[in-house]
Amino acid sequence: MALSTQSTLRVVLYEGQDAQPLEGVDRFSALTALLEKGFAVTRAVPGGRVAPHPRGSLLVLGNFAGREPQAEGVSAETPVRFQDITGLDAAHIAEAAEGVRAETGAAKHGDWKPWFPVIDYDRCTNCMQCLSFCLFGVYGVDEQNHIQAQNHDNCKTNCPACSRVCPEAAIMFPKYKAGPINGDVVQNSDLGKEKMKIDISALLGGDVYSALRERSDAAKARFSKERDDKKALQERQKCLAKLASAGDIPVEVLMSLPSPEEIMRRAEDAKAQAQAALAKQMQTS
Amino acid sequence: MTNAPRILYCHCQYAQVVPAEVKEAVLRKLCDSGVAFDAVADLCELSARQDPSLQRLAEGGAVKIAACFPRAVKWLFHAARADLPLDGAEVLNMRAQSAEEITAALFNVEMKPNLPKGKVTATDAPATSVGVPVN
Numbered sequence: 001m002a003l004s005t006q007s008t009l010r011v012v013l014y015e016g017q018d019a020q021p022l023e024g025v026d027r028f029s030a031l032t033a034l035l036e037k038g039f040a041v042t043r044a045v046p047g048g049r050v051a052p053h054p055r056g057s058l059l060v061l062g063n064f065a066g067r068e069p070q071a072e073g074v075s076a077e078t079p080v081r082f083q084d085i086t087g088l089d090a091a092h093i094a095e096a097a098e099g100v101r102a103e104t105g106a107a108k109h110g111d112w113k114p115w116f117p118v119i120d121y122d123r124c125t126n127c128m129q130c131l132s133f134c135l136f137g138v139y140g141v142d143e144q145n146h147i148q149a150q151n152h153d154n155c156k157t158n159c160p161a162c163s164r165v166c167p168e169a170a171i172m173f174p175k176y177k178a179g180p181i182n183g184d185v186v187q188n189s190d191l192g193k194e195k196m197k198i199d200i201s202a203l204l205g206g207d208v209y210s211a212l213r214e215r216s217d218a219a220k221a222r223f224s225k226e227r228d229d230k231k232a233l234q235e236r237q238k239c240l241a242k243l244a245s246a247g248d249i250p251v252e253v254l255m256s257l258p259s260p261e262e263i264m265r266r267a268e269d270a271k272a273q274a275q276a277a278l279a280k281q282m283q284t285s
Numbered sequence: 286m287t288n289a290p291r292i293l294y295c296h297c298q299y300a301q302v303v304p305a306e307v308k309e310a311v312l313r314k315l316c317d318s319g320v321a322f323d324a325v326a327d328l329c330e331l332s333a334r335q336d337p338s339l340q341r342l343a344e345g346g347a348v349k350i351a352a353c354f355p356r357a358v359k360w361l362f363h364a365a366r367a368d369l370p371l372d373g374a375e376v377l378n379m380r381a382q383s384a385e386e387i388t389a390a391l392f393n394v395e396m397k398p399n400l401p402k403g404k405v406t407a408t409d410a411p412a413t414s415v416g417v418p419v420n
Contacts, residue, residue: 004335028316031324032309035296040325040338043315055337107334113299114329118360122404149364152333174329174357175300182302182380183357 003153007056009106011039011097016046019062020086029090030061037094038109039101057104059097061085079104115175116152117162123170123186126281128274130162130171135257135266138162141277145284156253164248167191289394290347290375292322299327303353303379310384311351311391318392328352332361340367347373349391353380359400372398 011034015021022030027043034041057079064084081100085093101108117130117138126147131139139162140150149155160181163171169186180186257263294315297303315322323342325331331339342348343362348369352358355376362369375397377387390397 003333006334008334008336010338024313024317028313031312031316035298035312035324035326038298038326038330040323040331040336042323043321045319045321109326109330110299112330114327114333116329116333118329118332118357118364120356120360121363122401172357172360174353174361175297175302177302179354183354183360184381185354185356 003107003112006107007105009039009057009059009097009101009104011041012058012060013041013043014060014062016044018067019064022063026090030085030093033090033094034097037098039094039097056106057081057100059083059100061093061097112153113157113175114152115157115159115173116155117149118172118174118183119147119149120170120172123168125168125170127167128278129165129167131277132267132271132274133165134162134270135263137266137270139270140273145277145281147277156250156256158250159253161249289320290349290373290396291342291345292320292391293328293342293348293350293352294322294324295328295350295352295379296324296326297328297353297379299330307379307382307384307387311379311387314384314388315391320392328358328361332365335365335367339365343367343369343374346370347396349375349377349396351377351379351387351391354378355399356401369400371400371402374398374400376400 013022013027013030013034031041031043058081060080060082062082062084063086064082065086066084068082068084083096083100085096088096124147126145128147131141131147136151136154136156138149138151138155140148142148160173160176163169163173163176163181169180169190171181172183173181174183176182178184180190258266292315294312296308296312312324315324323338339362344367350358355378358376359369359374373396375390376399377390379387
């Protein structure tokens with residue numbers, strides 16, 4: 001199921017009418033435990049303003065001491081459950097929430113690290129370089145042929161490579177360690193940085209597609225001549241180390257790349273998709 | 286009901302890029318206060334899920350957000366189809382600001398909107414570093 005269609009469980013820590021307020025230290029422990037389990041938590045107090053939860057279930061936690069409050073304005077789309085947490089410590093509160101999550105079939109948090117490209121459309125020029133570059137089908141275009149990050153969970157955790165091919169520094173990974181990829185302000189100097197711009201073609205010595213084809217042919221020839229698996233592996237590792245250091249791409253990502261033939265196929269698919277989007281864009285402008 | 290801006294706190298649960306002591310101090314201050322707030326384990330995850338609560342938050346008037354860089358937060362909300370109001374959102378950056386600065390701003394009813402505004406080109410990029418752009 002797509003991430004954007006999964007239902008979620010939202011938790012409300014209720015301290016309004018009919019509930020005894022928690023001690024500050026207990027509130028902090030409970031919230032920390034719930035957040036560490038991946039829940040979104042609303043602390044509700046009388047007169048406070050919080051965002052409602054339109055998709056999925058709602059779990060209301062409170063020191064009710066047997067007097068469960070009445071929910072108002074509950075719709076069938078947003079089932080509400082109450083849980084008395086009187087006397088429970090933080091770990092048990094989080095455990096109770098996890099139990100309700102499992103019972104309601106809501107999305108489990110933490111299985112997927114939210115690592116994906118976030119496009120800064122103030123900077124993006126819709127050049128499609130990211131779409132041409134990504135081998136994992138993360139990018140696509142909308143009905144107006146505007147670039148979008150569409151398949152977030154296809155993205156390779158900790159790999160910021162596409163942000164480095166963006167000529168405008170328009171691609172962010174908010175969990176990246178350094179700016180401007182992490183969302184920090186883009187400086188003029190960032191745009192010219194050697195490390196910022198990986199020219200994969202240059203790295204492979206010319207046109208990326210012919211270079212990959214040559215590498216593939218050379219590898220095949222070498223294999224047929226020498227049948228030396230060890231040498232082929234060393235060559236691949238040497239190339240991967242070069243890519244990893246130039247682009248800060250995790251070695252695990254590079255090691256998990258498919259065969260040269262599959263890379264070629266995916267690269268050509270991505271390139272064709274980008275060219276089609278650009279052509280449509282030209283027609284409509 | 287009060288007219289104070291709503292508060293959103295992001296715990297950035299799935300990465301170690303926000304200093305733990307800053308997150309803890311901000312959350313502790315929020316918990317010790319009498320204010321209502323929303324706390325999310327990870328804003329990036331909610332954005333990827335296009336969680337409708339982000340849309341409600343974006344449409345609900347003034348909001349202060351304790352998370353990371355304003356540019357990242359602006360486009361995370363956009364990716365969730367929940368554009369924040371440029372004149373009604375203030376982002377406090379737990380990666381770059383101190384917990385004291387952040388909590389002082391969160392509890393101040395005065396808004397200092399600081400989302401990046403509008404299209405920029407390479408030549409518009411500022412030449413010197415500023416942690417959080419203040420308009």
